[in-house]
Amino acid sequence: MIEAKNLSKTFIKYEKGVGLKGMLKTFFKAKKVEKKAVDNISFRIDKGEIVGYIGANGAGKSTTIKMLAGILTPSSGEVIVDGNNPKKDRIKNAYNIGVVFGQRTQLWWDLPLIETYGILKEIYNVSDQDYKERMAFFNEVLDIDSFIKSPVRTLSLGQRMRADIAASLLHNPKVLFLDEPTVGLDVVAKQKMRDAIKLMNQKFQTTVILTTHDLDDIEELCKRIMIIDEGTIIYDGSIDKIKKDFGFMRQVEFEIKEDVTLDFKEKYKLSEEDLKVSRELNKISVQFNKNKISVSEITHYVMKHAFVTDINISETSIEDIVRNIYEKGHYA
């Protein structure tokens, strides 16, 4: 469905001078600075996949999405969405895609929400039957009837995001691009969003690319994730694989009564990878490689030196795994 081949995007920015002298210099001749936002990435996404696309801010996520959506032209390389070149076949491609940009809305600001859907119905040639069905579906999953008569500018963030996702799905696009769709939403709204996406995917085989910082989104929706860092993809594979490969990581949290000094490093002589300790007020958090050190050893050590009031043992979260991958710079 989606194919990216050696995709790159370089932005040319003009460096602004600092201070009065710098400002005047810039006025007459500005320095060109090249920034490679996306560096030679390639991937394939099949129909019906829900792919998580994660990375730090500025890593190149949005740039990639924009190239897939046809808003940006790649500096080099190729991108194909359902057989179309998004930039060249813009209108054809537009029928196939739905986009939700977290920060910006595609709804008409001054009009009541219902009008947005009416206009979109015309623009995308949605039949009366389909329109009725889908609006009912959106109401069921996203509960939009409660605010559908209000002007868009009066909606809360949560309502607006739900409305935006409905708007992006009204024409049943083959591909859905979601750029930070759950940012700033409360737990209930987030769940509604995820349900809507899941259902659409199940029913219509909608291919979804989801960029997000919320790893719960990923856990719930995606079977596959791609991690981008500084313009390159450092991991592209299933979530299960990551979990398995990092499956040896465990985390134990201690709540202690008084502050004590514990020197794990001195005692156990293990690298950061295998044993990582972080402290926060009365909590000690230990991430460890269960093959290198056992939970009982750690617990024994801590309990020997501190008064422990609570213990919590868990698998390492995706978040920590991803952080580890960042820090390593690659996924080996």
Next chain:
Amino acid sequence: MKRHLTIYKYFVSQHLKRLIEYRVDFLIGILSFVFIQVSGLLFLYLIFQHINAINGWTYEELILIYAMFQIPRGIDHLLTDNIWLIPRYIIRGEFDKYLLKPLNVLYSIVSERFQIEAFGELIVGVGLLIYIVPQLSITFALYDLIVIPLLIISGAVIYTSIKLLTATLAFWIKNSSSIMVIFYDIADFTKQPLSIYPKAFQFVLRNVIPFAFTSYFPSAYLLGLYDPLTITIQALVVALVSMFVAYRFWKYGLKTYESAGN
């Protein structure tokens, strides 16, 4: 095509509904237009307290130019007002959404806004016309039923073209709003008879930024200074060339558009 009309109808009806809802806004809009019209006419009136004619053009004839000035401008204002906001959309990252729709981008932008307030300009223009024509002994022929609308439409097309051309600059320099205003304001100079300007300026106003075809030449035609065929052909050619140039430039700008950051 039908789809485009349906979409447009949608926006128009929404705009009307909104206007009725926001009566205060509407009234303020009307008020400001009244003031603008008054200021222009006031200038003429005050000047003609001291002179009889400017280069042979009498007070009544200047009113005619003023009236003809309003009409194409009003039509352009009515239909393509959203072009003014293009730089703003680009700067705020609100432009992308037009690229994501399966619709001609320019049409998408332009159809969103139907400035009913522009009827103010049209009413003033037509009203002044009705008032001043009897005082000028202008005779109409049957072909004027075609000639005059064509001249007016050409004028409107010229306004739109120049607006579009300067708006397109926003793709590169982002905030081209002031340039848009400045170019648009150049039209103000065609409220006067062309002969008061040096030849070079006349050339510019006729061939480069051809606002002269929006007000001056139609007026001159009505006063019998030009024959209908020549003036109509010239006006149409100028209008079509302007639109062609503007639209090509717009397409070029779209191609090179780099969506701003987040």
Next chain:
Amino acid sequence: MHSFFKKYLPFSKAQMQEFVNYRAHAIVWVLMEFMFLVLQYFIWKAIYDNSPNEIINGYSFLGMITYVLLVRVVSSLTFVMPSEYISDDIRSGAIAMNLIKPINYRTQLFFKSLGDIVNSIVFFVIPLVVTLIIVAFFVDLEVTLTLPVILAFICSIIFAFTIRFFIGYIFGLIIFLTINSFGIFQLRRAIEGIFSGVIIPLHFFPEWLYQIALFLPFMQGLYVPVRIFMGNYETNTDILNALLFQLMWIGILYVIAIFFWKKAVHRLVVLGG
């Protein structure tokens, strides 16, 4: 005092920097303003060429040219757009944030406007004044400059800037309260055009219209400084009166500004932005 400037001066600097960044825009703007001046010249030339009298309403042709030039100089020296900034802030929603910050919004806008003035001066007024001086070598522009006149002029410009700032500020708040940007901009521009002397010297007005102009602040923001510079005030007492009148207007506008500000904050609190 020092910390006051430390807090607000960055806003001026930011404005200056922003202008510099848009170089094409800056150059075009300057060129175009010059073009307008030249074309105004032709309109008045045509008028005076067709006039039986050399002097109209106290202005000779050269006097009128001087007037037109001075109108632009003073316009630029007092060029402020607080209403645009307020309007932008409203649209972007930043206005709520601005009200919360421990920085006085009005003062922030004021300093932003100061930055704009510096831009104006550097990029427009200086070339214009140079032009004026060059023209003055060839043509007797009928302006006599004495020390009191110059001092009064500077004083008047400062007052005019403040007045125009408050006008813009008040209009900005009105925009906030009525949610119609473009209409109000147009309205203000139109009214100011007539009553500040931009379109035509106010002495061309019939008496009753001139009286109305006195009841509006726009004249104080432009016409008065220009008249001072052109030596149109006969005695020093007249000049002093004009300055005091400006000062009085600052007071009136300040009160009106506070009134609208309170309304705006109230509206913000009630509607929640």
